[in-house]
Amino acid sequence: MPTMQTVRTMIGTHPAETGVDRALLARVVDLAVACSTACTVCADACLAEEQVADMRRCIRTDLDCADVCAATARVVARQTEYSADVTRAVVQACATACRTCAEECGSHTDEHCRVCAQACRDCLEACEELLAAIG
């Protein structure tokens, strides 16, 4: 089975109910997990670049974004005893980390930065959609 499809199925058949569209929750989880992994790879690829001294800010924003996206994916993946307050605060932090990282990675021409910036923008867009849904 194609990996994250697994997760979409599970979120869709969860016994609890949050009042938030499950497809949207699954999309945020999926994109946050992908963004976290992309940022981990991008930080590591930046570290291998000859001009690593010029990649310090990119590595830093990648590492932050990886950590925040990973925590966000876990919080959003949980539907038992849902808290709109915690979800909103965490997804806002995730949006900020993704926006910052998308800007930084978007300013570099390396292939890994270009792909990572897109992963950040995709996650940011899903976060903003979820924030609008939570209100």
Add this chain to the structure above:
Amino acid sequence: MPTMQTVRTMIGTHPAETGVDRALLARVVDLAVACSTACTVCADACLAEEQVADMRRCIRTDLDCADVCAATARVVARQTEYSADVTRAVVQACATACRTCAEECGSHTDEHCRVCAQACRDCLEACEELLAAIG
């Protein structure tokens, strides 16, 4: 050497500079790490309780708080190419997770919940102090 003292030393001798008081950064890292661990133990202890069905909300808030505090500790521990925007957003999320978990754990009489609620309140207080310092 007494464990987290290690970390305070390292944060204090870091080659980069954020403009934020290093002792305060170290205190947030220390308390976020302690809170994350306390929440992990509390969720696990709640799960072992005979009345586990009554502890669902507590386990959920513990797991969220553990994840958010862990990510926050990592972001705040980094001083290279510091971003006030990312730090503020993450520390705000941490404060919300800690406040929510302190309220939930504080409503239970189990020893692990009582100790965990205090760890959450301590971390929340440090987060609020850092937010005031960042502005």
Add this chain to the structure above:
Amino acid sequence: MPTMQTVRTMIGTHPAETGVDRALLARVVDLAVACSTACTVCADACLAEEQVADMRRCIRTDLDCADVCAATARVVARQTEYSADVTRAVVQACATACRTCAEECGSHTDEHCRVCAQACRDCLEACEELLAAIG
């Protein structure tokens, strides 16, 4: 772009070289990330079940497997200054966590446990393939 496909692209174009087949590394990362997320959702779904007291072992093995798979995905995703020793030890731990969780989830009939058990088996299989490749 379909999420984790992003990551496969990035791992494939990384500037460093580990001597291990990149498609295999990408497969382990992909399946470990999917398994970690599946286990997070499964633990949360078990917690919402009416018979939560019977799901204690499943929740525990899910939480462990989620944490170990997340760390494994990060280690395997890094190709700069690759260490076969660290990779081998971490992937062995991941295989053990996945095997244990697949057995436990496989003994329950809930849909989320069934899907999670399959995610664990898929990740276990990829880990064993990587262990064979590392030697």
Add this chain to the structure above:
Amino acid sequence: MPTMQTVRTMIGTHPAETGVDRALLARVVDLAVACSTACTVCADACLAEEQVADMRRCIRTDLDCADVCAATARVVARQTEYSADVTRAVVQACATACRTCAEECGSHTDEHCRVCAQACRDCLEACEELLAAIG
């Protein structure tokens, strides 16, 4: 209350029983959490060094060690439905990550590397003690 002391208290009063000395479990959790945080700070301090190109291996081993120690602390902190197999495999991975990082950091003269190497050695020692106790 002095932070990680919190956690030692909680592990000591946990309702479940693993058959392993609780003070030893608490010591591993404490040292793994401290090591994980030390490695996060060390990676970030290495990144700020003028000679960052010479610190690539150190940053990589720090990041791996931070991730593995964090996962290990969580697994060892759980006492409900304890699995000796999972604990052993994870603590073995942690010992390998700590040994590798202690060697790497120990070869640098920077203050952060020196302190980090000691945190790795302390965690390694506790892991080996726990492995001997589990058998």
